Amino acid sequence: MQKIITSIGGHQVTTAEDGVAAWALLDDPGRYFDLVFLDLSMPPPDGFEVLKLIRQSHALASVEVVLCTGSNDRPTIAKAIQSGARHYLVKPCTEEVIRAKLLQFRPPQTDVERRLAGAA
Numbered sequence: 001m002q003k004i005i006t007s008i009g010g011h012q013v014t015t016a017e018d019g020v021a022a023w024a025l026l027d028d029p030g031r032y033f034d035l036v037f038l039d040l041s042m043p044p045p046d047g048f049e050v051l052k053l054i055r056q057s058h059a060l061a062s063v064e065v066v067l068c069t070g071s072n073d074r075p076t077i078a079k080a081i082q083s084g085a086r087h088y089l090v091k092p093c094t095e096e097v098i099r100a101k102l103l104q105f106r107p108p109q110t111d112v113e114r115r116l117a118g119a120a
Contacts, residue, residue: 019045040069
Protein backbone atom coordinates (compact mmCIF):
# COMPACT_ATOMS: atom_id res chain seq x y z
CA MET A 1 0.00 0.00 0.00
CA GLN A 2 2.87 2.39 0.79
CA LYS A 3 4.23 1.93 -2.72
CA ILE A 4 0.83 2.74 -4.25
CA ILE A 5 0.29 5.85 -2.10
CA THR A 6 3.81 7.09 -2.81
CA SER A 7 3.34 6.55 -6.56
CA ILE A 8 0.18 8.67 -6.51
CA GLY A 9 2.18 11.60 -5.14
CA GLY A 10 1.27 14.50 -2.91
CA HIS A 11 1.35 12.45 0.27
CA GLN A 12 3.94 11.91 2.96
CA VAL A 13 3.89 8.30 4.07
CA THR A 14 4.97 7.06 7.51
CA THR A 15 4.86 3.34 8.28
CA ALA A 16 4.94 1.27 11.44
CA GLU A 17 5.77 -2.41 11.86
CA ASP A 18 3.20 -3.07 14.58
CA GLY A 19 0.58 -1.49 16.81
CA VAL A 20 3.11 -0.39 19.43
CA ALA A 21 5.17 1.50 16.85
CA ALA A 22 2.03 2.91 15.21
CA TRP A 23 0.75 4.28 18.49
CA ALA A 24 4.17 5.74 19.39
CA LEU A 25 4.16 7.66 16.10
CA LEU A 26 0.55 8.78 16.43
CA ASP A 27 0.97 9.84 20.06
CA ASP A 28 4.11 11.90 19.34
CA PRO A 29 3.15 15.59 19.79
CA GLY A 30 5.83 16.56 17.27
CA ARG A 31 4.03 14.73 14.46
CA TYR A 32 0.82 15.50 12.63
CA PHE A 33 -1.33 12.98 10.78
CA ASP A 34 -4.54 13.77 8.95
CA LEU A 35 -5.14 10.27 7.59
CA VAL A 36 -4.20 6.83 8.90
CA PHE A 37 -4.49 3.53 7.06
CA LEU A 38 -4.71 0.98 9.86
CA ASP A 39 -4.40 -2.78 9.33
CA LEU A 40 -6.74 -4.71 11.61
CA SER A 41 -4.46 -7.73 11.73
CA MET A 42 -1.16 -5.99 12.51
CA PRO A 43 0.90 -7.36 15.40
CA PRO A 44 -0.35 -6.29 18.84
CA PRO A 45 -1.96 -4.16 19.65
CA ASP A 46 -4.18 -4.86 16.65
CA GLY A 47 -5.92 -2.25 14.53
CA PHE A 48 -9.01 -2.18 16.72
CA GLU A 49 -6.91 -1.38 19.79
CA VAL A 50 -4.98 1.37 18.01
CA LEU A 51 -8.25 2.79 16.67
CA LYS A 52 -9.61 2.84 20.23
CA LEU A 53 -6.54 4.80 21.40
CA ILE A 54 -6.94 7.24 18.50
CA ARG A 55 -10.62 7.83 19.33
CA GLN A 56 -9.79 8.39 23.02
CA SER A 57 -7.15 11.01 22.21
CA HIS A 58 -8.23 14.66 22.05
CA ALA A 59 -5.13 15.47 20.00
CA LEU A 60 -6.12 12.93 17.34
CA ALA A 61 -9.85 13.68 17.26
CA SER A 62 -9.75 14.99 13.68
CA VAL A 63 -7.65 12.15 12.25
CA GLU A 64 -9.47 10.14 9.60
CA VAL A 65 -8.87 6.40 9.89
CA VAL A 66 -9.21 3.91 7.04
CA LEU A 67 -9.31 0.36 8.37
CA CYS A 68 -7.75 -2.19 6.04
CA THR A 69 -8.43 -5.89 6.38
CA GLY A 70 -8.75 -9.11 4.47
CA SER A 71 -12.08 -9.72 6.19
CA ASN A 72 -15.34 -8.77 4.51
CA ASP A 73 -17.66 -10.35 7.08
CA ARG A 74 -20.50 -8.36 8.67
CA PRO A 75 -19.42 -8.77 12.32
CA THR A 76 -15.97 -7.32 11.56
CA ILE A 77 -17.46 -4.41 9.62
CA ALA A 78 -19.98 -3.75 12.41
CA LYS A 79 -17.21 -3.79 15.02
CA ALA A 80 -15.18 -1.37 12.89
CA ILE A 81 -18.07 1.09 12.68
CA GLN A 82 -18.84 0.75 16.40
CA SER A 83 -15.17 1.39 17.14
CA GLY A 84 -15.28 4.73 15.34
CA ALA A 85 -14.10 3.86 11.84
CA ARG A 86 -15.80 5.69 9.02
CA HIS A 87 -13.80 4.06 6.23
CA TYR A 88 -13.10 0.40 5.52
CA LEU A 89 -11.09 -1.24 2.73
CA VAL A 90 -10.89 -4.95 2.02
CA LYS A 91 -7.44 -6.17 0.95
CA PRO A 92 -5.98 -6.60 -1.51
CA CYS A 93 -6.58 -3.00 -2.58
CA THR A 94 -5.95 -1.85 -6.11
CA GLU A 95 -4.32 1.47 -6.95
CA GLU A 96 -7.69 2.72 -8.22
CA VAL A 97 -9.41 1.96 -4.90
CA ILE A 98 -6.66 3.62 -2.86
CA ARG A 99 -6.59 6.64 -5.19
CA ALA A 100 -10.38 7.05 -4.86
CA LYS A 101 -10.11 6.83 -1.07
CA LEU A 102 -7.32 9.43 -0.95
CA LEU A 103 -9.34 11.81 -3.12
CA GLN A 104 -12.11 11.74 -0.52
CA PHE A 105 -9.80 13.43 1.98
CA ARG A 106 -8.71 16.51 0.07
CA PRO A 107 -10.31 18.90 -2.35
CA PRO A 108 -9.65 18.05 -6.01
CA GLN A 109 -6.71 20.04 -7.31
CA THR A 110 -6.96 19.60 -11.07
CA ASP A 111 -9.72 19.23 -13.64
CA VAL A 112 -8.90 15.52 -13.94
CA GLU A 113 -9.11 15.05 -10.16
CA ARG A 114 -12.38 16.98 -10.06
CA ARG A 115 -13.83 14.64 -12.69
CA LEU A 116 -12.48 11.56 -10.87
CA ALA A 117 -13.90 12.78 -7.56
CA GLY A 118 -17.28 13.33 -9.20
CA ALA A 119 -17.24 9.76 -10.53
CA ALA A 120 -16.26 8.25 -7.16
